[in-house]
Amino acid sequence: AQSVTQLGSHVSVSEGALVLLRCNYSSSVPPYLFWYVQYPNQGLQLLLKYTTGATLVKGINGFEAEFKKSETSFHLTKPSAHMSDAAEYFCAVSDRPGNQFYFGTGTSLTVIP
């Protein structure tokens, strides 16, 4: 079975500061890992994903994440926060194509001007 833990339900950063959102997963098989962003009253938008290959993946809006198997982590980072980054971020894991996603409980990012 798969599961995801997102440490920190709320994260606040200053505009221009580094964004770091933590995600740890549990999976009995090599995982597929995803980060989605949800703006208020909107759906889930794919930020980036890891399937196989390069462990550092780049996504939209300047975000990137690194898959670290030894740490079972897939933390999301962005070098410089922008006001428009304020949203809810969800990490998700799946064990193979076509299977359900298991989501973390989400991290609400606040960007302080």
Add this chain to the structure above:
Amino acid sequence: AAGVIQSPRHLIKEKRETATLKCYPIPRHDTVYWYQQGPGQDPQFLISFYEKMQSDKGSIPDRFSAQQFSDYHSELNMSSLELGDSALYFCASSSKTGPGETQYFGPGTRLLVL
């Protein structure tokens, strides 16, 4: 690019009523998933379909049923609605012939049960 379409976007029902949510996947996507997101919670998987057959089942109440039609759209039927069914219902789609591991989500249907 075409996205997942869900209708209606908002729905208000009374307790014990029924509701039908519709999902139109991205063209050429063959797999549809339904998730429920309660207030302040993470999305929880309900059910999925591949090529019109149920492929996986999660925490879907017996009062709910779903199906996928020949044109690949899907409907989630909810009966005997309860206050606790108030949530955001997402549909997602994927393609086994494409990047099958990636699910693309629709904007959701916000259901309020009074």
